[in-house]
Amino acid sequence: MxxxxxxxxxxxxxxxxxxxxxxxxxxxxxxxxxxxxxxxxxxxxxxxxxxxxxxxxxxxxxxxxxxxxxxxxxxxxxxxxxxxLPAVGDPKRYDVLHWVHAAEATYALHALAILYCRWFQKDGDLNKTEESLRVNVHKDMDFLDASLKKTEGKFLMGHETTAADTMMEFTADFVFTRGLGTQGKTWPRVEQYVKNCQSTPAWQKAQKKTGHQL
Ligand SMILES: N[C@@H](CCC(=O)N[C@@H](CS)C(=O)NCC(=O)O)C(=O)O
Structure with missing residues (x-):
């Protein structure tokens, strides 16, 4: 066991x-x-x-x-x-941890604000609310796109997966799958990034074992 x-x-x-x-x-x-x-x-x-x-x-x-x-x-x-995840003291550790934390504290936060309004907003114009909240998601996705362009690899840190990807993949997939603030723009590089993550043998194994689906 x-x-x-x-x-x-x-x-x-x-x-x-x-x-x-x-x-x-x-x-x-x-x-x-x-x-x-x-x-x-x-x-x-x-x-x-x-x-x-x-x-x-x-x-x-x-x-x-x-x-x-x-x-x-x-x-x-x-x-x-x-x-x-690089060792304590290695400056690269903090590049990876940046994404580990951003996945929840920035990207999920901004996307979930929209989901919660869809669930709970009873009065007023939901489209207007989403329009205002979308600004943050667009900025987040633009930055993710620019960061992926910079590394020139399949993943956030380049050619190998790191903890940055094991955290960020779900958030990006969730944003696209639920259409949380994505209206008005597309991010093909980020969509490809999600596909790259989901094509790794480790993600595939995890999906098969758990039956995960969004
Ligand atoms: N910040 C937490 C969020 C955990 C969380 O909210 N999980 C959701 C699913 S994604 C959950 O368990 N929801 C079940 C419920 O509220 O009943 C983390 O990163 O683990």
């Missing part, structure tokens, strides 16, 4: 961690749950504890929350050659 368990909610950020576990070639068990009325089922929340959000990871006695935090933990613990 593996000491690592990934609590995986369908159609969620959980794919980030399944991909990372595959990239690190670690053994892990999956506690998988489909969504119920769009939400995580109570039994999965009870087992995982915390805020009841996914991914959640157990490694032995350690329970870890937040995909960025889980990413740093797994890389610091198991990526001994620093392929996915």
């Amino acid at each position: 593996s000491q690592i368990t990934l609590y995986f909610l369908q159609a969620s950020r959980s794919i980030r961690i399944a991909w990372l576990l595959e990239a690190l070639e670690l053994d892990y068990e999956i506690k998988f749950a489909d969504r119920e009325s769009g939400k995580a089922p109570q039994w999965l929340k009870d087992e995982a504890g915390g805020l009841g959000k996914f991914p959640t990871l157990r490694d032995g006695d350690l329970l870890l929350y937040e995909s960025g935090n889980i990413t740093e933990y797994l890389c610091d613990t198991y990526d001994k050659e620093h392929k996915l």
Whole structure:
């Protein structure tokens, strides 16, 4: 029995961690749950504890929350050659961590603002709200596009995948798939980037094992 368990909610950020576990070639068990009325089922929340959000990871006695935090933990613990996350003190580490954090704190934040308005805004003109919120998403995607152009590789740091990609791929895919602020512009380089990530053997394995789909 593996000491690592990934609590995986369908159609969620959980794919980030399944991909990372595959990239690190670690053994892990999956506690998988489909969504119920769009939400995580109570039994999965009870087992995982915390805020009841996914991914959640157990490694032995350690329970870890937040995909960025889980990413740093797994890389610091198991990526001994620093392929996915450079070592503390290496300036390149902070280029990778920039994307690890931006995936949630900037890109997901701006996209989710639109999703939440779609869900909860009862009065006023939803199109006008989306139009205002779209500005941030356009800037974010322009910057992602420019960054990919600069590295001239298939991935954010160049020719090899890093933790920057295992975090950012889901956010970019989510933005495109749900059309969150993308109206009025296209980013073919970013769309190709998502395809590059999803073509890696590790992402493919993670998808097959978990059945992830957006
Ligand atoms: N910032 C957290 C977000 C976790 C989160 O909100 N996960 C969503 C799915 S993507 C969730 O578990 N939702 C289930 C629910 O609210 O019932 C992370 O990066 O892990």
